[in-house]
Amino acid sequence: MEKNGYAAGDGFNFTFDKTFGQHILKNPLVVKNLVDKTAIKSSDVVLEIGPGTGNLTQMLCEKAKKVIAVEIDPRMAAEVTKRMKKLGYGHKFDLIHGDALKVDFPFFDVCVANLPYQISSPFTFKLLAHRPVFKCAVLMFQREFALRLVAKPGSSLYCRLSVNVQLLSKCDHIMKVSKNSFKPPPKVESSVVRIEPIYPPPKINFVEWDGLLRICFMRKNKTLGSIFRQKKIVKMLFDNYKIYQTAVNNEEENKVGDEEAQDYSKLMEADEDMLNDIKGEQKSSKKKSRKQKCLERLQKFKQNEGDDEMSENPEEDEKDDDMDGEEEGSPLAEFKQKIVTILEEAKLTKKRSAKMDTTDFLQLLSVFNEGGIHFR
Numbered sequence: 118m119e120k121n122g123y124a125a126g127d128g129f130n131f132t133f134d135k136t137f138g139q140h141i142l143k144n145p146l147v148v149k150n151l152v153d154k155t156a157i158k159s160s161d162v163v164l165e166i167g168p169g170t171g172n173l174t175q176m177l178c179e180k181a182k183k184v185i186a187v188e189i190d191p192r193m194a195a196e197v198t199k200r201m202k203k204l205g206y207g208h209k210f211d212l213i214h215g216d217a218l219k220v221d222f223p224f225f226d227v228c229v230a231n232l233p234y235q236i237s238s239p240f241t242f243k244l245l246a247h248r249p250v251f252k253c254a255v256l257m258f259q260r261e262f263a264l265r266l267v268a269k270p271g272s273s274l275y276c277r278l279s280v281n282v283q284l285l286s287k288c289d290h291i292m293k294v295s296k297n298s299f300k301p302p303p304k305v306e307s308s309v310v311r312i313e314p315i316y317p318p319p320k321i322n323f324v325e326w327d328g329l330l331r332i333c334f335m336r337k338n339k340t341l342g343s344i345f346r347q348k349k350i351v352k353m354l355f356d357n358y359k360i361y362q363t364a365v366n367n368e369e370e371n372k373v374g375d376e377e378a379q380d381y382s383k384l385m386e387a388d389e390d391m392l393n394d395i396k397g398e399q400k401s402s403k404k405k406s407r408k409q410k411c412l413e414r415l416q417k418f419k420q421n422e423g424d425d426e427m428s429e430n431p432e433e434d435e436k437d438d439d440m441d442g443e444e445e446g447s448p449l450a451e452f453k454q455k456i457v458t459i460l461e462e463a464k465l466t467k468k469r470s471a472k473m474d475t476t477d478f479l480q481l482l483s484v485f486n487e488g489g490i491h492f493r
């Protein structure tokens with residue numbers, strides 16, 4: 118039987134469902150390589166997300182003490198269970214039928230997943246929030262997403278997703294996987310990433326963190342001095358400041374802070390935006406000619422260079438300083454001066470988000486918070 122022009126998988130009498138991103142890893146070398154990279158011990162419990170027909174599952178069962186798989190498609194769930202029983206792994210294989218974003222994960226040491234790419238971001242942050250903390254996760258992602266996860270300061274792909282994931286984990290790109298290793302082949306290239314959670318995670322308020330990063334990455338090549346002098350930013354922070362001061366005066370500070378302190382969910386939302394950006398880029402780039410794309414890239418490159426040059430020059434930077442019409446000595450102007458002083462004293466004025474690592478951002482959040490400046 119055929120659906121979407123593809124025959125059903127090796128010997129399985131059902132068709133692949135595109136809505137569940139069913140692209141089965143058919144290249145045994147890739148399967149072996151991927152499982153080897155997990156360095157599973159015979160005492161490890163493995164959580165596999167999206168086992169499909171079980172090509173990875175079989176090898177995971179060979180190595181691990183136990184494999185628990187979460188599969189959304191009942192046909193795949195039945196198939197992989199039957200296959201593991203037939204191979205003699207019934208005693209060490211458990212299946213949870215459900216949506217990986219909704220079910221509670223059991224205890225595990227290692228996670229392996231080849232999931233639909235549209236849920237990469239929420240899944241990654243759900244995993245990073247899982248407790249007790251696990252040893253590592255080996256995950257297949259769309260290449261662009263993977264490269265953003267591991268991008269370092271200074272790389273053109275460095276973005277909020279990179280900072281957020283690297284705040285919570287050590288992240289390495291371990292192999293590229295071509296479209297032809299899958300059946301049916303997806304439209305995009307893939308990469309495998311190894312993620313090792315950092316434990317304990319930094320004790321910060323993630324809503325504050327997310328608010329700060331959103332501002333910093335609005336123009337990642339601009340200096341912080343320039344970004345934080347913009348009237349709309351100063352005004353927003355001033356409003357926050359007043360609300361926060363009222364809360365402190367009413368002795369509600371702890372209520373405002375503590376409840377949200379370990380909430381990663383905002384980071385999930387943040388990076389959903391980024392994932393949509395990748396999807397958007399792909400959709401629009403499909404319609405463009407190669408020449409058009411080259412021209413755009415060149416323009417973008419020049420623009421980024423321009424940003425850097427512009428913000429090296431204090432006079433040019435002033436152009437962004439649109440506090441026009443704001444009287445000297447007004448509460449807003451004084452508040453702006455407070456921000457400028459905090460940045461100067463911390464020697465952060467000349468820093469640019471594009472080149473700042475997680476430690477720099479943690480320092481920035483800390484000096485702002487100490488100065489009573491908040492981002493939620």
Ligand SMILES: C[S@@+](CC[C@H](N)C(=O)[O-])C[C@H]1O[C@@H](n2cnc3c(N)ncnc32)[C@H](O)[C@@H]1O
Pocket residue numbers: 137138139140141142143166167168169170171172173187188189190193215216217218231232233236
């Ligand atoms: C790309 S296929 C990978 C199959 C198999 N692991 C392999 O590598 O050959 C993705 C699998 O994830 C399952 N899946 C999709 N969305 C899911 C979700 N939200 N929760 C759990 N499984 C899901 C699909 O049904 C499919 O079996």
